[in-house]
Amino acid sequence: QLQPVESGGGLVQPGGSLRLSCAAPGSSYKHYAIGWFRQAPGKEREGVSCISSGGKVKKYADSVKGRFTISRDYAKSAIYLQMNSLEPDDTATYFCATKETISGYCSLSNIYDDWGQGTQVTVSS
Numbered sequence: 001q002l003q004p005v006e007s008g009g010g011l012v013q014p015g016g017s018l019r020l021s022c023a024a025p026g027s028s029y030k031h032y033a034i035g036w037f038r039q040a041p042g043k044e045r046e047g048v049s050c051i052s053s054g055g056k057v058k059k060y061a062d063s064v065k066g067r068f069t070i071s072r073d074y075a076k077s078a079i080y081l082q083m084n085s086l087e088p089d090d091t092a093t094y095f096c097a098t099k100e101t102i103s104g105y106c107s108l109s110n111i112y113d114d115w116g117q118g119t120q121v122t123v124s125s
Contacts, residue, residue, distance in 0.1 A: 002027045002114060004034075004096040009119030012086055018121060020081040022096030028077045029053075033099050033106040036070065036081045038092035038121075047108025048094070049081060054103040061108060063089070086123045093118040 008020040022034060035050040049060050049070040058070050069082040079096065097112035 050106035
């Protein structure tokens with residue numbers, strides 16, 4: 001198992017931006033689908049975005065479409081979640097999750113095997 005590590009969270013004002021990163025030392029995640037999830041206090045964990053191992057398939061929750069962008073950099077072995085136009089409802093702990101899988105597949109459901117510890121995103125004025 002290679003536990004991913006998230007970074008890039010923080011406090012930002014409404015309308016601001018953050019870029020979250022997900023990586024695991026020693027792994028390129030080349031053959032892994034990656035999912036980003038979030039969980040706010042008192043709420044269930046929800047899928048935010050995912051990207052297939054080949055990078056061609058990307059999915060977004062309706063609540064973040066047009067504001068969030070997922071990408072991956074194989075050279076840096078990293079997966080990014082660019083979050084723009086942040087809203088207070090985006091406040092949550094964000095988790096990166098991985099699953100070794102066939103190309104062209106990812107899911108916003110919990111199909112993933114390994115999870116990071118999470119990074120806190122707080123959107124507040």
